[in-house]
Amino acid sequence: MANEYIDFETLKYLLYDVHQLEEVLEGDRFADHDVASLDMFLEAVKEFSDRELFPYIKEMDEQPAYHKDGNVFVHKQVDVMMKKGGEMGLISGTFDYDAGGLQLPMLVYTASAFIQDAANNHLPGYAGLTLGSAELIVHFGNAALNDTYVPKMLSGEWGGTMCLTEPQAGSSLSDVVTKAVPTNEGYYKISGQKIFISGGDHQYADNFVHLVLARIEGAPAGTKGISLFVVPKKRPDSDGNLNPNDVTTVADFQKMGQRGYCTTHLGFGDADDCRGWLVGEPHQGLKYMFLMMNGARIAVGRGAAAIATAAYHASLQYAKERPQGRKLASDGKKNPEQGQTLIINHPDVRRMLLHQKVVAEGSLSLVLLASKYYDLKETMKDESEKNKYALLLELIIPMVKTYPSEMGAQAVSNGLQVLGGYGFCTDFILQQYYRDIRIFPIYEGTTGIQSQDLLGRKLLLENGKALELLTNEILQTIEEVSKYDQLKKYAVKLGEKLKIAQKVIQSLLHYAKKGDFERFLSDATPFMEYLSTITMAWIWLDIAAHSKNALVTGQKNHSEDFYENKIHAMKFFFKYEVPKTSGLSEILMDEETLTIADEKEVLN
Structure with missing residues (x-):
């Protein structure tokens, strides 16, 4: 396979020119x-991905993770990802220097992780979840927890996970029943089960540090009674020795896609000797977890955008090489004497x-924009500016997670269609990308959860202030684009859609x-598609504005064709995607209610 899984030039253009690093x-x-x-740094990540990630993506699908005798076994490249990734700062990149990090902007970290995801989406999650769980300890854990666990997590020697979901609760975290019983020795006894724990166990880490949501005995019902605990697979003693901590790997789920990325079922306290250490204050677990969730949702959108990108390049390569059929002549007929044409024609x-x-x-640009907002809300000195970017981030996060996932799956499906019958065969990678990306909307x-969050919470933030800020950003781009005659009609169209x-x-x-x-909230998901499409029209208009400005001013970092191609892509989005909002608006304003359950059951 050729190493054409991303367009590095486009990534740099979006990072440096459009989003102005x-x-x-x-x-x-x-x-x-x-x-x-x-x-x-990005060049080094690309070189690492070319050498250690991309060549193994098909092999990891064909040799999936598996469970045997209480252990999970994964592909040998997981070891390379964790150890070499640890050395390169791929786990610690965004952390403070004091914590052993590189203090990278989220914008750059996202770009680097996008490269890895596009090369082999089965591997970066091992590092990403270790990063996320270490981040929780750094932000909310005491000095002892930080000193004991964080250094070995950031080096890649120990893995980390986030344990939220339980068999009986699914996404309803208010129904979490994993129990934490306090002792007089500074720890809690943990008992319960967690499912769908990505990267939860494998042979290439000396230890796993599980961040577990549990309910302290006697805690209030619902989400207000949930606390967060560090529960290691093996507990280190004062001499640094690792002792079993009564954490059992019950099973590894066999999946449709991302088969090289293990997903485990964990049991805690089967022998009544599982110890957990409270992170922060009691009953604040869900709050802590969700403070980290914006980063996790950017990561999901990023991963989906990366798979869609890799699938596009695989489809494009096939279309440039596959001859089939003949071009129509001016009379609408085909000349059988004429040679076959490449299907890209x-x-x-x-x-x-x-x-x-x-x-x-477009998805990549959206994900980078969210990462930029993430950075600016942290680094801006002016409080009103900090608040502005925090609100913008909160509003777009559900779309950042959802649009690349849902539309990415459609895009990969189109890629499979480009290959025709070969797309359905294991000889080509499109069928694997199609299976891999399908988990991302989940x-x-x-x-459904993201859509209810967007409509039910984010749209109404601070009495609609977040929506007002986003609208102003879009109007600013419309004004900028309107000065170019070639692009003005697209600015007008987006303005009409906003109204x-x-x-x-x-x-x-x-x-x-x-x-x-x-x-x-019953039509929250159509609303998600509706607002996301309008937001993506803005994203593409902004890309076109930067391209047109480079052509007009002559301040070009890329070829003229490069910029013209971006403008052409914007026009395509406005012709083929933006009109879909008309049908969605009709659905959303229709007063008829057909999906709310009542006495008369219609699903039978």
């Missing part, structure tokens, strides 16, 4: 970094490839004001 580097936190050094194949391109590149809160969106939102808020919240 240098603006982020003005923050004091990033004073030691400059574009040249960060560019070298057929308009319908080009339509599918362009759909893949606009979803993949990860870290399903599409209709206000009507759609008001019609939905009518139900909320009446207290009919079930009806208000």
